[in-house]
Amino acid sequence: MEKSPIRVLVTGAAGQIAYSLLYPLSKGDVFGHDQPIELVLLDIEAMLTVLDGVVMEMQDCALPLLKSIIPTADTDVACKDIDVAILVGAMPRREGMERKDLLRANVKIFKAQGESLDKHAKKSVKVVVVGNPANTNAFICKKYAPSIPPENFTALTRLDQNRAQAQIATRMGLVPQDVKNVIIWGNHSNTQFPDVRHAKVAGKGVYEAVQDDAWLKGDFIKTVQTRGAAVIKARKLSSAMSAAKAIGDHMRDWWFGTKGDEYVSMAVPSDGSYGIEKGIIYSFPVQAKPDHTYSIVQGLQIDEFSKEKMTTTLTELQEEKCSAEEFCGY
Numbered sequence: 160m161e162k163s164p165i166r167v168l169v170t171g172a173a174g175q176i177a178y179s180l181l182y183p184l185s186k187g188d189v190f191g192h193d194q195p196i197e198l199v200l201l202d203i204e205a206m207l208t209v210l211d212g213v214v215m216e217m218q219d220c221a222l223p224l225l226k227s228i229i230p231t232a233d234t235d236v237a238c239k240d241i242d243v244a245i246l247v248g249a250m251p252r253r254e255g256m257e258r259k260d261l262l263r264a265n266v267k268i269f270k271a272q273g274e275s276l277d278k279h280a281k282k283s284v285k286v287v288v289v290g291n292p293a294n295t296n297a298f299i300c301k302k303y304a305p306s307i308p309p310e311n312f313t314a315l316t317r318l319d320q321n322r323a324q325a326q327i328a329t330r331m332g333l334v335p336q337d338v339k340n341v342i343i344w345g346n347h348s349n350t351q352f353p354d355v356r357h358a359k360v361a362g363k364g365v366y367e368a369v370q371d372d373a374w375l376k377g378d379f380i381k382t383v384q385t386r387g388a389a390v391i392k393a394r395k396l397s398s399a400m401s402a403a404k405a406i407g408d409h410m411r412d413w414w415f416g417t418k419g420d421e422y423v424s425m426a427v428p429s430d431g432s433y434g435i436e437k438g439i440i441y442s443f444p445v446q447a448k449p450d451h452t453y454s455i456v457q458g459l460q461i462d463e464f465s466k467e468k469m470t471t472t473l474t475e476l477q478e479e480k481c482s483a484e485e486f487c488g489y
């Protein structure tokens with residue numbers, strides 16, 4: 160018997176990340192090749208003509224799992240009865256801008272979407288915020304949707320994890336899948352801490368395998384922290400293909416669960432683990448189960464080097480939270 164469809168909202172649906180995301184999402188790569196999907200596509204009024212073109216292309220893909228497509232510029236219509244919300248729609252960073260510059264422009268979008276999710280979405284809705292500054296936008300969205308469990312609000316740091324895995328793999332002449340349990344701590348920004356202290360490459364500890372502590376504590380971290388800016392500098396547009404791939408990885412692992420004792424990085428509301436202020440959306444190592452629940456991995460040893468870096472990115476998130484609350488008017 161065919162499964163009943165799930166209703167999946169993608170915002171910023173006329174933009175570049177959505178253009179790379181909608182095909183894999185609708186052909187079953189994220190929620191399974193036996194899971195029908197009703198797609199809801201939100202963008203702003205001025206982009207509705209472009210969105211029409213995207214809808215035409217989705218129809219022309221002739222995908223068996225795609226049961227319906229609803230394009231809209233109305234947030235309340237978009238949030239109605241949704242199971243999953245992939246919140247991409249926001250202004251992207253341009254060359255020379257830092258994510259903080261985006262806060263004022265983007266945070267109000269997530270206040271409005273939080274209010275709408277609160278009123279119209281299923282209470283079980285799983286939310287991933289991609290639009291930057293992703294962690295703080297997710298914090299605001301959660302804040303304005305008090306009837307939805309806080310743990311249902313997450314932000315994307317999987318792209319950072321994938322970037323870190325790829326850097327290590329390239330260095331070792333391996334593929335990224337040979338690198339496990341890299342952790343991204345904190346903010347999806349250049350203060351994030353990509354941590355390989357607990358990671359394994361082809362079964363060995365990364366420090367032991369790479370044999371270059373100076374690189375691991377220096378250029379490796381810097382490269383991952385500033386990769387988004389490097390892509391913008393080269394492409395004059397921010398990462399889109401890799402961001403779409405990471406969204407798929409994040410949602411698939413949350414939906415189906417992580418493998419064995421492996422963990423992945425997701426920015427989730429802190430429960431106070433590792434001394435991180437409760438409620439802040441902070442990227443942690445998490446393990447997920449097939450019932451769509453997840454938990455923060457406990458008991459990892461944190462050395463002084465890591466502690467300092469984890470605090471720096473926490474401080475930035477605390478500052479962003481204060482500014483965001485101010486911009487939202489309280």
Ligand SMILES: NC(=O)C1=CN([C@@H]2O[C@H](COP(=O)(O)OP(=O)(O)OC[C@H]3O[C@@H](n4cnc5c(N)ncnc54)[C@H](O)[C@@H]3O)[C@@H](O)[C@H]2O)C=CC1
Pocket residue numbers: 170171172173174175176177201202203206247248249250251252268288289290291293315316318319347397398399402
């Ligand atoms: N967390 C992450 O790892 C990453 C996050 N990003 C962020 O993702 C966001 C989207 O990036 P792109 O797709 O490249 O941008 P884009 O400019 O190509 O597309 C954004 C779309 O969002 C729409 N939009 C704006 N306000 C909206 C609203 N209130 N409701 C619905 N749609 C709205 C725009 O009209 C546009 O079509 C940016 O904020 C970017 O910085 C990008 C890469 C990685």
Ligand SMILES: O=C([O-])CC(=O)C(=O)O
Pocket residue numbers: 251252291318386387388390397398
């Ligand atoms: O850096 C940016 O503005 C886009 C982004 O989030 C990334 O590529 O990680």
